[in-house]
Amino acid sequence: MSPKPKVPGLISGLGVTFKAMLQGAVTVQYPHEKEDPAPRARGVIALKEENCTVCMLCARECPDWCIYIEGHKEKRPPRREGGRERTVSVLDRFDIDYGLCMYCGICVEVCPFDALFWSPEFEYSEVDIAALLHDKVKLGEWMETVPEPEALEVGAEKGKK
Amino acid sequence: MITLAADIGWGTVLAIKTVIVLGMIPVGAIVLGYVFLLKMMAHMQSRLGPMDPGGFHGWFQLVGDGIKFLQKEDIMPEQADRRVFAMAPAVVVISTFLVFIVIPAGPDLIVRDLDVGVFYALAVSSLSVIGVLMAGWASANKFALLGALRAAAQLIAYELPLLLAVVGVVVQAGTMSLQGIVEVQRDSAIFGFDGLGNPFILTQFIGFALFLVAAQAELTQTPFDMPVAESELVSGYMVEYTGFRFLFFFIGEFGTAFAFAGLAATLFLGGWGIPGVDSAALGNVLGPVALFTKLMAVAFLMFWVRFTYPRLREDQLQAVAWKYLIPIGLANILLTGFFKVAF
Amino acid sequence: MTEPTLLPGATPRLDPRDMRHLADAQVNVELDTGDMILNLGPQHPATHGTLRLVVRLDGERVIAADPVIGYMHRGYEKLTEVRSYPQITTLINRIDWLSSFANEVPFIHAAEQLMGIEAPPRAQYIRTILTELSRIATFVLFLGEMGLQVGALTPAFYGFRDREHVLNLIESATGGRFHPNFNRIGGLKDDLPWGWVNETRSTMKLVLDGCDVFDRLVAGNEIFEARTRGVGIIPGALGASYGVSGSNLRASGVDWDLRRDGKPYLVYPELDFKVWTHPDGDSFARYWVRLQETRESVRMVVQMLDQMPEGPIMAKVPRIIKVPAGEAWVETENPLGQMGYYVVSKGAIGPFRVKIRSASFSNVSILPWLLRGVYVPDVITILGSLYFILGDIDR
Numbered sequence A: 001m002s003p004k005p006k007v008p009g010l011i012s013g014l015g016v017t018f019k020a021m022l023q024g025a026v027t028v029q030y031p032h033e034k035e036d037p038a039p040r041a042r043g044v045i046a047l048k049e050e051n052c053t054v055c056m057l058c059a060r061e062c063p064d065w066c067i068y069i070e071g072h073k074e075k076r077p078p079r080r081e082g083g084r085e086r087t088v089s090v091l092d093r094f095d096i097d098y099g100l101c102m103y104c105g106i107c108v109e110v111c112p113f114d115a116l117f118w119s120p121e122f123e124y125s126e127v128d129i130a131a132l133l134h135d136k137v138k139l140g141e142w143m144e145t146v147p148e149p150e151a152l153e154v155g156a157e158k159g160k161k
Numbered sequence B: 001m002i003t004l005a006a007d008i009g010w011g012t013v014l015a016i017k018t019v020i021v022l023g024m025i026p027v028g029a030i031v032l033g034y035v036f037l038l039k040m041m042a043h044m045q046s047r048l049g050p051m052d053p054g055g056f057h058g059w060f061q062l063v064g065d066g067i068k069f070l071q072k073e074d075i076m077p078e079q080a081d082r083r084v085f086a087m088a089p090a091v092v093v094i095s096t097f098l099v100f101i102v103i104p105a106g107p108d109l110i111v112r113d114l115d116v117g118v119f120y121a122l123a124v125s126s127l128s129v130i131g132v133l134m135a136g137w138a139s140a141n142k143f144a145l146l147g148a149l150r151a152a153a154q155l156i157a158y159e160l161p162l163l164l165a166v167v168g169v170v171v172q173a174g175t176m177s178l179q180g181i182v183e184v185q186r187d188s189a190i191f192g193f194d195g196l197g198n199p200f201i202l203t204q205f206i207g208f209a210l211f212l213v214a215a216q217a218e219l220t221q222t223p224f225d226m227p228v229a230e231s232e233l234v235s236g237y238m239v240e241y242t243g244f245r246f247l248f249f250f251i252g253e254f255g256t257a258f259a260f261a262g263l264a265a266t267l268f269l270g271g272w273g274i275p276g277v278d279s280a281a282l283g284n285v286l287g288p289v290a291l292f293t294k295l296m297a298v299a300f301l302m303f304w305v306r307f308t309y310p311r312l313r314e315d316q317l318q319a320v321a322w323k324y325l326i327p328i329g330l331a332n333i334l335l336t337g338f339f340k341v342a343f
Numbered sequence C: 001m002t003e004p005t006l007l008p009g010a011t012p013r014l015d016p017r018d019m020r021h022l023a024d025a026q027v028n029v030e031l032d033t034g035d036m037i038l039n040l041g042p043q044h045p046a047t048h049g050t051l052r053l054v055v056r057l058d059g060e061r062v063i064a065a066d067p068v069i070g071y072m073h074r075g076y077e078k079l080t081e082v083r084s085y086p087q088i089t090t091l092i093n094r095i096d097w098l099s100s101f102a103n104e105v106p107f108i109h110a111a112e113q114l115m116g117i118e119a120p121p122r123a124q125y126i127r128t129i130l131t132e133l134s135r136i137a138t139f140v141l142f143l144g145e146m147g148l149q150v151g152a153l154t155p156a157f158y159g160f161r162d163r164e165h166v167l168n169l170i171e172s173a174t175g176g177r178f179h180p181n182f183n184r185i186g187g188l189k190d191d192l193p194w195g196w197v198n199e200t201r202s203t204m205k206l207v208l209d210g211c212d213v214f215d216r217l218v219a220g221n222e223i224f225e226a227r228t229r230g231v232g233i234i235p236g237a238l239g240a241s242y243g244v245s246g247s248n249l250r251a252s253g254v255d256w257d258l259r260r261d262g263k264p265y266l267v268y269p270e271l272d273f274k275v276w277t278h279p280d281g282d283s284f285a286r287y288w289v290r291l292q293e294t295r296e297s298v299r300m301v302v303q304m305l306d307q308m309p310e311g312p313i314m315a316k317v318p319r320i321i322k323v324p325a326g327e328a329w330v331e332t333e334n335p336l337g338q339m340g341y342y343v344v345s346k347g348a349i350g351p352f353r354v355k356i357r358s359a360s361f362s363n364v365s366i367l368p369w370l371l372r373g374v375y376v377p378d379v380i381t382i383l384g385s386l387y388f389i390l391g392d393i394d395r
Helices: A009-023 A057-061 A106-110 A136-145 B003-007 B010-044 B061-070 B082-100 B117-125 B128-138 B142-173 B178-187 B205-218 B243-269 B280-308 B314-342 C016-024 C076-082 C085-092 C097-115 C121-149 C154-174 C196-219 C222-228 C236-242 C283-307 C359-364 C376-386 C390-394
Strands: A044-047 A067-076 A086-097 A116-119 C036-040 C052-058 C061-068 C326-334 C337-345 C353-357
Touching: A009 B010, A009 B280, A009 C154, A009 C196, A009 C222, A044 A136, A057 A067, A057 A106, A086 A136, A106 A116, A106 C085, A116 A136, B010 B061, B010 B082, B010 B243, B010 B280, B061 B243, B082 B117, B082 B128, B082 B243, B117 B142, B117 B178, B117 B243, B128 B142, B128 B243, B142 B178, B142 B205, B142 B243, B142 B314, B142 C036, B178 B243, B205 B243, B205 B280, B205 B314, B243 B280, C052 C376, C061 C376, C076 C085, C076 C353, C085 C097, C097 C121, C097 C326, C097 C337, C121 C154, C121 C196, C121 C283, C121 C376, C154 C196, C196 C283, C222 C283, C222 C376, C283 C376, C337 C359, C353 C359, C359 C390
Parallel strands: none
Antiparallel strands: A044 A116, A067 A086, C036 C052, C052 C061, C326 C337, C337 C353
């Protein structure tokens, strides 16, 4: 410890708490005041339904298996005259159970079609645990809270997300 | 006694006094608890304390807590000694009530001005040791037992420094009556200067420090809170108490803090005495205010220390009492006696 | 229902009703009269989680102590057998939840060793910065809660308050305060957000101020010194033989730090830092060493912010990662001690077997020796100063 002229530690400790008392509290009085989480904060996952092709990669890679997907194939008219009929996958059910979700982000990362996004929104607690299963519609509503991709730090490789 | 009450009859006067003394404990506990335990501790820890109950900075928190405790289920451990378990909190609180009888708040505002006021106050405050032992033993819980045994050793050991600190004051004042001590402090002068009276803290500063340390130990507050060591014994001797009985212990602890702060203010800071205010009527009005202010200043010191320091281990605690505080107390009495006779 | 007939030579079926007594097991403690057996835990404020200490007391002195662990066993090593590498990275964040980024690093290193790839320099720097930030966050909490173990209520709140600054930094970079899940095989998930370097610099100043507060409020307090000096002395050689590691061993005078002395990993070979030791080996020494190491970590972070190179943060890796067959053992200096992963791969998308060497498991193994003849309050001081996390012990 530093060899300063010694105020006995007992007195100097009292000084610390006295100063802390005068400095004011750091408490943010939720819910009257709110703090904004970082834009990257993993609050909730949002679904952009038009991008989803029901490839099931997210449901497979989830460590908790909390994504439930059901879909079916439909036939669509060919794009040009005389062409073949196209088969398109249509999403019937896309549920994420936030009671199980570990907020790891593997599903968002693994999706090859950029259909899943992170949003820092965190105020969705429920009284009933079954209500933590967010269905397709609710996940689509979270898309409005997804922030714009932000700028990266100096020195980052250009052209990356 | 109060001259206005000459024709009220002693029964009514007794009733009034009882109500006031009974009321002092919860009121004192709530005031000390709210200002120091909830708010001062919070601000020292960079947080706010309760803010919502009652609207204005959560003043209703402790009252609400009291109501909450009243409606809780009365749980007793199966193997507990039922009667002793039930009586223990009452013993602790009764000893606090008895101390308030001799603390003066004004020239006439005292329940009974005993000639041996100081002696009586200290004797009666040590009754709480029995209550603590009863609580710890009757709980049928090893943690509670450990806490009670530590408490017994500690509380008895620190009675002596408390007493020795006060003897210095008694020698200087020449009387054991608390009203007399207040009047001596108010009326005497410091080296001929009349304005401030002569609060004994100026000459008895060693005694004051000793009294504060010993009072801290008597109240089992950090750094002497081994019996209630929260990170080890989780409430020590009180661990099996819930609901109303726990409320008794809590009120007893803070009520005793109120009483000891009041005693310290009376013995060392001049109590209700304001130098220059001699008339009885003015003294009866301003006296309680003065006493309350001085009491809160002493309590501030006690709680400030409580929230800053870690706790001493039991053997270190005993060493401090027997090897350091008692010799200092004895030396203080010697010095006081010398100066009293010489000057 | 009839009992199935047993073939000759088969072992008889165990009836669960006969096994109830095992829940009350008091291992290695002989029942004697005159002494008291006290159960510290598994629910106790001082045992940092669900650790159960069965102590035999004579008054206030401990005659024998036995830690009973396993109340928080989550079966990590079994879980890793049926998960892929990214999924395991998510899970192992939660082994030592206070310094979660540091848990991922040795595992990812082992996988990268097996694949024969190396993360680019910028990724290595950011990994090291985040590891040191998690070290700072863990130690700042220790500096606060050690005061709480010995009875001072206030330092604990300062510890949590100062830790919030570092957690905010980690959150703005990785998205998660406690469980960053940021490492990937070959590099990192994302680059840092704009302004992170400047924010980190100002946060490091706040942390240094916080360390000074702890120095004055706790380390300099005479009562704290009286409670911790001479309590729980671990002789250096004995500690090393028990497997005690990290700051606990350095506080006993053993000059050993994997960042400097072990196999080189991350960017520690390029950094200039001091390894702090203390000769005493008691609880005060462990507090003091962690205080100095916090300050040292702050200096290291500032160095790295100055030296950080530019470039990509992810090496070239195939889309579906199949780690080739082989075995790898990587050990790193985690905040709680030495942590190691032994990864056995058979070429699939997940490992065949992972063995986790956690620091706290070995740190706690010295408790039966350490707690003999010590007072009950000292037990609490010692438990606090060893600084173990139940998730790390039980995995």
